[in-house]
Amino acid sequence: MDRFSRQLLALGIDVQDRIMNAKVLIAGCGALGSSIAELLVRLGVKELKIVDADVVELSNLHRTHIFTEKDIMKPKIIACKEYLEKINSEVKIEPIFDIIDETNAENLVKDVDVVFDGLDNVNYRLILNDACVKYGKPLIYAGISGEYGNAKLVIPEKTSCLSCFLQPLDIRNACDIIGTTTVVPNFLASIQVQLFINYLRGYSKDELILVDLKELRIDKINMNRNPKCEACSLHEYKYLKNMEINCGLTRVEKAEGDKIFSSNGTELYKCNGDYIICYNQKCFKKRIA
Numbered sequence: 410m411d412r413f414s415r416q417l418l419a420l421g422i423d424v425q426d427r428i429m430n431a432k433v434l435i436a437g438c439g440a441l442g443s444s445i446a447e448l449l450v451r452l453g454v455k456e457l458k459i460v461d462a463d464v465v466e467l468s469n470l471h472r473t474h475i476f477t478e479k480d481i482m483k484p485k486i487i488a489c490k491e492y493l494e495k496i497n498s499e500v501k502i503e504p505i506f507d508i509i510d511e512t513n514a515e516n517l518v519k520d521v522d523v524v525f526d527g528l529d530n531v532n533y534r535l536i537l538n539d540a541c542v543k544y545g546k547p548l549i550y551a552g553i554s555g556e557y558g559n560a561k562l563v564i565p566e567k568t569s570c571l572s573c574f575l576q577p578l579d580i581r582n583a584c585d586i587i588g589t590t591t592v593v594p595n596f597l598a599s600i601q602v603q604l605f606i607n608y609l610r611g612y613s614k615d616e617l618i619l620v621d622l623k624e625l626r627i628d629k630i631n632m633n634r635n636p637k638c639e640a641c642s643l644h645e646y647k648y649l650k651n652m653e654i655n656c657g658l659t660r661v662e663k664a665e666g667d668k669i670f671s672s673n674g675t676e677l678y679k680c681n682g683d684y685i686i687c688y689n690q691k692c693f694k695k696r697i698a
């Protein structure tokens with residue numbers, strides 16, 4: 410317990426035990442997901458599944474604290490796993506090169522204790538929310554935009570879920586790229602991990618945490634379950650059946666176009682102005698806005 414001696418003074422042995430026995434899924438390994446992964450491993454989580462289908466790019470480095478120039482063009486999940494194992498060689502990391510959509514969301518959440526939302530697309534987020542509510546898995550959400558962010562703990566059957574207050578975006582708006590800074594994703598990831606600690610202590614308040622880093626303000630607003638919510642009230646889970654997604658990363662059958670990069674199992678193709686990223690026999694189209 411030497412590794413956690415200072416933390417035990419703050420959290421106590423019961424909470425530390427719960428942390429070390431939790432099996433966690435992190436959806437997305439970008440600025441939010443990679444920071445969450447680092448914080449969880451340092452906190453003492455021993456078993457993590459991390460899902461992402463993108464590679465590290467130069468334009469990620471200003472906000473993803475665990476990646477360096479040496480990681481460029483590596484799958485984010487692989488660079489992340491390598492980094493996490495340097496922090497704690499005993500941690501069990503399962504990197505999954507994939508997106509989370511209606512074909513796999515249920516399988517991914519089924520056998521974990523807590524799910525972290527590190528996604529950057531509302532439509533994929535609503536699919537993940539449906540799967541978590543359906544299987545009764547706590548979901549710790551954060552969304553960021555510019556110097557603002559919000560975060561929430563979703564406990565199925567207890568609190569409101571994301572579908573209670575978020576709508577899918579139509580194709581035109583869903584593809585907008587939102588900027589942010591070095592600080593914001595890291596700060597929101599810290600709030601998500603604090604929500605995890607609090608959840609393990611029994612916290613179950615239904616509130617949305619609002620962060621304005623420009624003004625250095627944190628506010629909370631009380632939330633209520635929407636009695637017409639198609640996920641947590643009506644249990645219809647419509648996003649697990651049908652969700653239109655046409656931007657970010659989407660699943661494709663095979664590579665096509667001109668190969669522009671190949672190394673250590675990662676291949677990159679340029680096709681009609683978009684990129685196709687392949688790794689581990691799976692290919693995804695990355696739409697360039």
Ligand SMILES: [Zn+2]
Pocket residue numbers: 569570571572573574634635638639640641642
């Ligand atoms: Zn709901």
